Amino acid sequence: MTLIEIMVVLGISLLVVGGLLSFFVQSLNVYHYDSGKLLVNRDMREFTSEMADNATYANYFIIYPAFDDRTLTSGGVTSDHEVYAGESGNMLVLVYLDPSNSERISRVVGYYRDPNENDGEAPVRKFDRSISPSVTADVWTLLPALSTAQTNTEVIELSKNVGTEDLFYNFYDRSVMVKCEIIHRTGSGQDRYQRASNTYNFTVSPRG
Numbered sequence: 001m002t003l004i005e006i007m008v009v010l011g012i013s014l015l016v017v018g019g020l021l022s023f024f025v026q027s028l029n030v031y032h033y034d035s036g037k038l039l040v041n042r043d044m045r046e047f048t049s050e051m052a053d054n055a056t057y058a059n060y061f062i063i064y065p066a067f068d069d070r071t072l073t074s075g076g077v078t079s080d081h082e083v084y085a086g087e088s089g090n091m092l093v094l095v096y097l098d099p100s101n102s103e104r105i106s107r108v109v110g111y112y113r114d115p116n117e118n119d120g121e122a123p124v125r126k127f128d129r130s131i132s133p134s135v136t137a138d139v140w141t142l143l144p145a146l147s148t149a150q151t152n153t154e155v156i157e158l159s160k161n162v163g164t165e166d167l168f169y170n171f172y173d174r175s176v177m178v179k180c181e182i183i184h185r186t187g188s189g190q191d192r193y194q195r196a197s198n199t200y201n202f203t204v205s206p207r208g
Helices: 003-057
Strands: 060-064 071-074 077-080 091-098 101-113 121-135 153-160 168-171 175-186 194-204
Touching (some): 003 153, 003 175, 003 194, 060 168
Antiparallel strands (some): 060 091, 071 077
8 A cells, every 4th residue: 555545544544533533422411411401300309399298297487598697686686587578598497396385396497508609509408407305496596507508418419599589489478489490510521511400490388
């Protein structure tokens, strides 16, 4: 074979290898994206099921501006910094009363956006505290310490608030509307920025 023939064969081989490599990379990206979509849908199903189950047995809820913004001090008195009807916040607390004494709290379950955000994205975490014996107290005094913000159970890998709205919306003190974008990052190395997302909307109502 002449040098020219060898160069032609090498050129054709490089084009074929380049095409195969491009096809492989594209297929890998599609695989990562589809995997992320499945994870997003799984998170949505599990989050919806868990919140619905917990809310069924809760007596009422309180929404706070954030995990690290839960108290309000006025005149030297500290109280719950709750979000009122028609307002929104990034932490929901479901409150359970003692069946034998409706003035005493026996359990609190909370969901919140991790305050340690990155470009507006943060995990959604959960805490669940049983209080025995039950107590008569302000709800904020029963919540986990601020230092636990990044250590409580993660229930959604990443969430992003939609527009200027926070994660939880107080619908006339009767229901909680949950609205966000749920995100999954998939892959590793150069593919670590592959992302799949979906908008999530859900309404839950404690039994009261």
